[in-house]
Amino acid sequence: MSDLAGTTTANQAQRFIRRFTPAQRYMHAVLFTSFLGLAATGLPLRFRESMWARALSRLVGGFGAILFMHKFFAIILSIAFLIHVKEIIQRGIINREKGIFWGPTSMVANWKDVKDVIAHMRWFIGLGPKPEFERYAYWEKFDYWAVFWGMVVIGFSGYAMWFAPFFAHFLPGWALNAVLVIHSEEALLAILFIFSIHFVNTHIRPDSFPMDMVIFTGVESEEEFKHKRTLEYKRMQAAGKLEARLGEAPGSYQVRFSKIVGFIAIFIGLTLLVLTLTSYFGS
Amino acid sequence: MRTARNFLACSIALALAALVLLTASCVAKPPPDCLACHDDKTAQDSAGKSINVDGKLFHSSIHGSMGCSNCHADIKAFPHPDKIKPVDCKSCHADEAAGLVGSVHSNEAEHPCTSCHGDAHQIVPKTDPRSAVYPLNVPKTCGKCHGDNGMAEKHGLAKVFPKYIDSIHGYALDKEGLLVAANCQSCHGSHHILSRKDPLSPTNKINIPKTCGSCHAGIDAEYALGIHSKALAKGNTNAPVCTDCHTAHEILHPTDSEFRMQSTPICGSCHKEMLSTYHDTFHSQLGALGGYVETARCWDCHGAHDIRPTADPLSPVNPANLIATCGKCHSGANASFVKYQPHANAYNRTLSPGLYFVRLFMNILLISVLSFFMLHTILWLVRARYNQIKHKDQNGGK
Numbered sequence: 001m002s003d004l005a006g007t008t009t010a011n012q013a014q015r016f017i018r019r020f021t022p023a024q025r026y027m028h029a030v031l032f033t034s035f036l037g038l039a040a041t042g043l044p045l046r047f048r049e050s051m052w053a054r055a056l057s058r059l060v061g062g063f064g065a066i067l068f069m070h071k072f073f074a075i076i077l078s079i080a081f082l083i084h085v086k087e088i089i090q091r092g093i094i095n096r097e098k099g100i101f102w103g104p105t106s107m108v109a110n111w112k113d114v115k116d117v118i119a120h121m122r123w124f125i126g127l128g129p130k131p132e133f134e135r136y137a138y139w140e141k142f143d144y145w146a147v148f149w150g151m152v153v154i155g156f157s158g159y160a161m162w163f164a165p166f167f168a169h170f171l172p173g174w175a176l177n178a179v180l181v182i183h184s185e186e187a188l189l190a191i192l193f194i195f196s197i198h199f200v201n202t203h204i205r206p207d208s209f210p211m212d213m214v215i216f217t218g219v220e221s222e223e224e225f226k227h228k229r230t231l232e233y234k235r236m237q238a239a240g241k242l243e244a245r246l247g248e249a250p251g252s253y254q255v256r257f258s259k260i261v262g263f264i265a266i267f268i269g270l271t272l273l274v275l276t277l278t279s280y281f282g283s
Numbered sequence: 284m285r286t287a288r289n290f291l292a293c294s295i296a297l298a299l300a301a302l303v304l305l306t307a308s309c310v311a312k313p314p315p316d317c318l319a320c321h322d323d324k325t326a327q328d329s330a331g332k333s334i335n336v337d338g339k340l341f342h343s344s345i346h347g348s349m350g351c352s353n354c355h356a357d358i359k360a361f362p363h364p365d366k367i368k369p370v371d372c373k374s375c376h377a378d379e380a381a382g383l384v385g386s387v388h389s390n391e392a393e394h395p396c397t398s399c400h401g402d403a404h405q406i407v408p409k410t411d412p413r414s415a416v417y418p419l420n421v422p423k424t425c426g427k428c429h430g431d432n433g434m435a436e437k438h439g440l441a442k443v444f445p446k447y448i449d450s451i452h453g454y455a456l457d458k459e460g461l462l463v464a465a466n467c468q469s470c471h472g473s474h475h476i477l478s479r480k481d482p483l484s485p486t487n488k489i490n491i492p493k494t495c496g497s498c499h500a501g502i503d504a505e506y507a508l509g510i511h512s513k514a515l516a517k518g519n520t521n522a523p524v525c526t527d528c529h530t531a532h533e534i535l536h537p538t539d540s541e542f543r544m545q546s547t548p549i550c551g552s553c554h555k556e557m558l559s560t561y562h563d564t565f566h567s568q569l570g571a572l573g574g575y576v577e578t579a580r581c582w583d584c585h586g587a588h589d590i591r592p593t594a595d596p597l598s599p600v601n602p603a604n605l606i607a608t609c610g611k612c613h614s615g616a617n618a619s620f621v622k623y624q625p626h627a628n629a630y631n632r633t634l635s636p637g638l639y640f641v642r643l644f645m646n647i648l649l650i651s652v653l654s655f656f657m658l659h660t661i662l663w664l665v666r667a668r669y670n671q672i673k674h675k676d677q678n679g680g681k
Contacts, residue, residue: 048571063575124662139659146652161565164623165615173622174637180565181629181638185645189652197656205660206667 016219018247019135023087028215029261030080031147036268037073039191041066043272046184047279074158081151104134104235107145113138132230139201150190157183188276195273199266211266216258217250316361317351329365341404354403370403372396382474399424416473419456421466422447429467446532463498470494470531486531489515491524499525502588509589521553528587537587543576550581557581560626577612584608584625 020028044053044066057066092100099105115131116138122128136144157179160167164176203211207228214220226233236242250258320326321336328334341347352358354370373380376396388394397403401415401424409416415424426444428434435442447453447467455464470486477484485494492512496503506512506525514522528549529535535542547567551558561567561581569578582590584600591598599608605621613620627635629642 044572045568048568054572057572063569063572066572067569067575121659121662124659124666126666139656165613165617165620168617168620168623171619172637173619174624174627174635176620176623177564177627177629177635177638178641181642182645185642185649189645189649192649192653193656197653197660200660200664201656205664206671 014249015222016247016249017222017225017242017245018219019214019225020218022218025215025218027080027084030076032265034073034077034080035190035194036265036272038070038077039187039195039272040268041070041073042187043191043276043279045070046188047276050275050279050282052275053279071162074155077151078155081155104232105136107136107141109138109141109145113141132234133228133232134235135229135232137229143198143202146190146193150186153186154183154190157186188280191272191276195269195276199269203262203266211259211262213250213255213258213262216262217254219247219250336404343407344405345408346404346406369395372403379474386474386476387478388474388476398428416468418462418464418466419460421468422453422456425467443532450532450534451536452534465498469498488520488524488526491526495525505588508591509586510591523549523553540576543580544570546582547580554581557626560628563629564625564627566625579612579625583611 040056044056045063047053057063060066060069088100091097101108102110112134116133119128119131120138123130160171160176160179161183168176202208212220214224220228233242236245318336318338321334322338324335326334346354354372355367357368379396383389383391399416400406407414409418411417412419414420422444426448428438429440429442430444431442434440448457452465455461456466472485477487479486479488481487482489484490492503492506492515496506502525511522511524515524528546529537535545537543547561548558551561566579570576570580586599589597593600593602595601596603598604602621606616606618609616609621609623624635624638627638629635629638632639
C-alpha cells in the first residue's frame with residue numbers, strides 16, 4: 001500500500017481539501033456537546049446504585065438538577081436533529097440536489113458498501129487488497145445512521161416518558177413500560193458505540209491517531225484525503241473539480257482550539273465509558 | 284362592750300395563730316436534731332460518702348411534711364449506727380411496688396426507686412417541672428441508662444435516647460415542649476415495664492397498634508380495616524404493625540424525604556418481588572439519586588394504613604380507582620395511561636409480554652452491533668499498525 005503514500009505531493013506545498021462545511025462542523029459540535037451532556041446526566045440514572053452516580057448527583061444538586069440538565073440537552077439535540085432533517089428535505093427534495101439520497105456522496109448505503117465491508121475485513125486478515133473508499137466509507141455511514149436512528153428512538157421514548165399522559169392517548173399502556181427499556185438500552189448502545197467504536201474508528205486508529213481534525217477544521221491535507229478517500233480523490237481529479245475543493249490551511253490557533261475541545265470531549269467520553277463498563281460489569 | 288368584743292376577737296386570732304404555729308412546728312418540720320448534723324454540706328459517713336440532706340429542698344419536696352423516721356424507721360435513737368437499712372419505699376407506695384414485680388426493672392438493688400425519681404430527699408410530684416419523671420424530663424431520665432453514655436453498652440441495652448430525641452416525638456417534646464408528645468413511658472409504661480417479647484407488654488408486636496392508637500386513634504381505626512391488621516389478627520406475626528414501617532424510636536415525619544427513602548425497602552423486606560420490579564421503574568429510579576423523592580412510593584398508590592387487596596373496590600389500586608390514584612400525580616391520566624405496569628418485569632413473558640420482547644430485541648441489537656464492531660475494530664487496529672511498521676505505510680500525512 002506504499003503507493004498510497006502520496007510521494008508525488010511531497011515536494012509541493014501542502015494543499016488542503018475541504019471535506020465539511022462550517023454548518024456541518026457546528027452541527028457536529030452541537031451534537032457531541034449535547035450527546036456528552038445527555039450521557040453524563042443519563043448514565044447516573046441508569047447506574048443509580050453506583051458510588052460515582054450518587055457523588056455526581058450530590059455534586060449537581062440531586063436528581064431534580066440532573067433531570068433538568070438532561071431535558072435541556074435533549075431539547076438542544078432535538079432542535080439540531082430537526083434542523084438536519086429540514087436540511088435534507090431542503091437539499092434533497094425541494095432543491096433536488098444530486099448526491100443526497102444516492103450516488104457516491106450520499107449517506108445512503110449501496111451495494112459497494114456491502115462489498116467494502118467484506119473486502120475490508122478480508123484485508124484485515126490478509127486475504128485481499130485494501131478497498132478504496134468514497135467520500136463516506138461504510139463505517140462512517142453506519143455511524144451516521146446509528147446516530148440518526150438513535151436520535152429517533154431515544155428521542156421518541158424520552159418524550160414519551162416526559163409527556164406520558166399525552167402519549168397515552170395513542171400508545172398502549174405497556175408501551176409506557178417499554179419506552180424506559182428502549183430509552184435506556186438504546187442509549188447504552190449509543191454510549192458504548194460512540195465512546196469505543198467511533199472514537200477508535202475515526203480518531204484513534206493509526207491512520208488518524210490521535211485525532212482526526214477534519215470535523216473541527218473542515219479541511220484535510222491533500223495527502224490524507226487521497227489516502228483515506230481514494231475514490232473520491234480520483235473522481236474529483238478526473239472531473240477536474242479538485243481545485244474547486246481546495247481550502248485554506250487551518251490556522252494554528254484553530255488547530256490548537258480544536259485539539260483542546262476534541263481532547264476534552266474524548267476524555268469525558270472515555271471517562272464515561274470506563275464508569276459505564278465498571279458499573280455494567282460490577283453490578 | 285366594744286373593748287370586750289375586740290378582746291375576744293384578738294384572743295381567738297392569737298389562739299388560731301398559735302395553733303397554726305404549733306402544728307407547723309410539730310408536723311412540717313423533721314426533728315431539728317437530724318438536720319443539725321445532716322444539713323451540713325460536708326457531712327460524710329465513715330466511708331467518705333456524703334450524708335448531706337438539703338433541709339430547704341427537703342421541705343419543699345413532696346415528702347417535706349414527713350419526719351425522717353417515717354422512712355428511716357430503723358433509726359430510734361441518737362447517735363444512730365453507721366449502717367442503716369435502705370429505705371423501703373413500697374411500705375407506702377404499694378401500688379408502684381406491685382407494678383415493679385416482674386418488670387424489667389424489678390431488681391431493687393440495680394434499679395432503686397431513686398434511679399428514676401432522683402434524690403429521695405428532693406422528690407417533687409410528677410406534675411412539677413422539676414421532677415425527673417415530669418413528662419418533658421422522662422426521656423432524659425431514661426436516657427441516663429438507655430443513652431449513649433456507655434451505660435447502655437455496658438449492660439447490653441439499646442441506645443435509644445439519641446434516636447428518640449431526633450424523632451418526631453422527641454422533637455415535639457424537646458423542641459416544642461408539648462406535654463402530649465409521646466415520651467418513653469407513654470408506650471412502655473412506668474413501673475410495670477415489660478420486655479417487648481412479653482405478650483402483655485404494650486410494646487409487644489400484637490399490642491403495638493393499640494399502644495400507638497391510644498394517641499393516634501384515627502390511624503388505629505384505619506389500620507384495623509387493612510389487610511395487615513387482619514393478617515395480624517389471624518396470628519400472622521410477620522404482618523407489619525406501626526413500628527415496622529415507622530420504626531419505634533426514630534420515627535420521622537412521613538413526608539420527610541428520609542422517611543420516603545427508607546420505608547420502601549421496609550415494605551420490600553416482605554414484598555421482595557414487588558420491590559425488585561419497582562426498582563426497575565421510573566418511580567424508583569428518580570428517587571435513587573436523592574433530592575427527588577416525590578415520585579410514587581408504595582403507600583402513595585397502595586394506601587398506608589388501610590392497605591387492601593387489589594380486588595377490594597376500596598383499594599386505590601383497584602382497576603376502577605386507578606385513574607384517580609395515578610391522577611394524584613399525573614394530571615391527565617386516562618384509561619390507557621393507567622395500563623402502565625408499575626411492577627412490570629421485562630424478564631417475565633407472561634406478565635409483561637410486550638415489554639419482554641422489546642427488552643429481548645434491544646439486548647440482541649446491543650450485543651450484535653457491539654460484537655461485530657468490536658471484532659471489526661480490533662482486527663482493523665492490528666492490521667493498520669502492522670502495515671505502518673512492516674510496509675512503512677504512512678498514516679495519510681499525519
